[in-house]
Amino acid sequence: MYMGQWIVAAALAAALWGADAPTSQFAPNEGLPLIRWQDAVKHVGERCIVVGKVERARSNRGGYLLQFEGEPRGGFAVFIRREHVGRFPKTPIQLYPRKWIRATGLIDEYRGKPELIVSAPEQIEVLSGEPSLPEAHAGSEWKFDGTVTVGTFNVLNLFDDVDDPYTADEGTPPKSREDMQRLADTIRKLNADVLALEEVENRGILERFVRVHLSDLHYAHVVHVESNDQRGIDCAVLSRLPVGPVTSYRHVPIPMKGGEVTTLRRDLLRVRIEPPGGDAFDVFVVHFKSKRGERTGETSPVRQAEAEFVRRTCDEILRDDAAARFIVCGDFNDTWESGPIRTIRGDGAGALACFVDELPPAQRVSYNQEPHRSVIDYIFCSPAMAKRYVGKSYTILDGSVATSGSDHNPVRATFRVRSN
Numbered sequence: 001m002y003m004g005q006w007i008v009a010a011a012l013a014a015a016l017w018g019a020d021a022p023t024s025q026f027a028p029n030e031g032l033p034l035i036r037w038q039d040a041v042k043h044v045g046e047r048c049i050v051v052g053k054v055e056r057a058r059s060n061r062g063g064y065l066l067q068f069e070g071e072p073r074g075g076f077a078v079f080i081r082r083e084h085v086g087r088f089p090k091t092p093i094q095l096y097p098r099k100w101i102r103a104t105g106l107i108d109e110y111r112g113k114p115e116l117i118v119s120a121p122e123q124i125e126v127l128s129g130e131p132s133l134p135e136a137h138a139g140s141e142w143k144f145d146g147t148v149t150v151g152t153f154n155v156l157n158l159f160d161d162v163d164d165p166y167t168a169d170e171g172t173p174p175k176s177r178e179d180m181q182r183l184a185d186t187i188r189k190l191n192a193d194v195l196a197l198e199e200v201e202n203r204g205i206l207e208r209f210v211r212v213h214l215s216d217l218h219y220a221h222v223v224h225v226e227s228n229d230q231r232g233i234d235c236a237v238l239s240r241l242p243v244g245p246v247t248s249y250r251h252v253p254i255p256m257k258g259g260e261v262t263t264l265r266r267d268l269l270r271v272r273i274e275p276p277g278g279d280a281f282d283v284f285v286v287h288f289k290s291k292r293g294e295r296t297g298e299t300s301p302v303r304q305a306e307a308e309f310v311r312r313t314c315d316e317i318l319r320d321d322a323a324a325r326f327i328v329c330g331d332f333n334d335t336w337e338s339g340p341i342r343t344i345r346g347d348g349a350g351a352l353a354c355f356v357d358e359l360p361p362a363q364r365v366s367y368n369q370e371p372h373r374s375v376i377d378y379i380f381c382s383p384a385m386a387k388r389y390v391g392k393s394y395t396i397l398d399g400s401v402a403t404s405g406s407d408h409n410p411v412r413a414t415f416r417v418r419s420n
Helices: 003-017 037-043 082-087 177-190 203-213 300-320 339-345
Strands: 034-036 047-059 063-068 077-081 100-110 113-118 124-126 147-158 194-200 221-224 234-239 243-248 268-273 281-287 326-331 377-381 411-416
Touching (some): 034 037, 037 047, 037 113, 063 082, 077 082, 077 100, 147 177, 147 203, 147 377, 177 203, 194 326, 203 221, 203 234, 221 243, 234 281, 281 300, 339 377, 377 411
Parallel strands (some): 077 113
Antiparallel strands (some): 047 063, 100 113, 147 411, 194 234, 221 234, 268 281
16 A cells, blocks of 8 residues: 555555554554445455445345445445354344444455455444545645655564464563554655665564554555574665665575675675666665674674675675666664675675765764674665765764664665656
8 A cells, every 4th residue: 555545545544543552562453454435456465444325135046245435336344244143143144234333344456346355243333324424635745856865774573462383482472562652653754765674573563663653654565475494583675765676685505714605694685676767776685693692703704605695695786787776775783894794795897885984983882782782783875876975965863772672773865766
């Protein structure tokens, strides 16, 4: 769903939930698009809340169809499969005709027409009458001006409150609503057009976070790929600009010294950004192995191997096209003079540029916890991308867990990408 629709959904949701403030991560169904039945065709493949007045209910071999007032026969319908009808106190024909309802479920497509699929009576709420919904306003539009601000932010365990049986997420508490609001306030200050994120548990929590807390920022594109991390923290990208091909390198074998072969602990996520009327470029998102266990010497060889892999990937691109435009950003979990960061930077004609030295030393802090305050999150760019850099735009926003919801500070830099 695009951002204008998200703003509409947020406005309608306010009418649905009223003044009752959610006490958990989200109120029930908060963050789901709340739409009139006429707009269901725009939301095929999404879980939504649909509002409308049922005109008729009819049965067929598969189950029951609720059709809406003003909708021609064979158009949008709520569908209750026959095997689920026994869960209802009466038949749908007895319960719903001539009544206003809110139906929650997945909008699927059947024979070219949208259907919302219901399997339990809790998914359909009968209303006392037509709901008083505010006029939907799409809000202000974001306009591409030829520059792109790229940001990176480790959001510190953006986890939901659902146990994933395939990851060890039980030891990580869900992100509180208060911390999500702090994250959102910080992201709003950052105001990046393309935002790389680290420590996202899954696509669901990210999409819901964007819809509930960032609906005014025009992030029309949410990119997320599951990584190798056993705890379930992944890399992701939010973008106001159109997105092209997405590549994950999580399965690529990485040689280490001594003959051992490993893989990236999380991922190297590559996302093509395609500005309208501008030059396309790639954003690589990294999240290297942390320094936990560093005293035993277990982690630095892994980070070094990860850095060498990323550097080889950059060199391969530059060998094919010395004018390739790309950015490598994220949480590198190492400081400027460390071996992994020197490896990433490289040297000679293919050296990656980073403009962190524009900042006074006191402002070069992206990990904000004492006693380890330092810069470990960076935005690097290829030689051709460095020529597009807008001087003095490299910024690190200071914060803390208490003020921004994260132990990392976000980083941003701006580039000119207009073709002419």
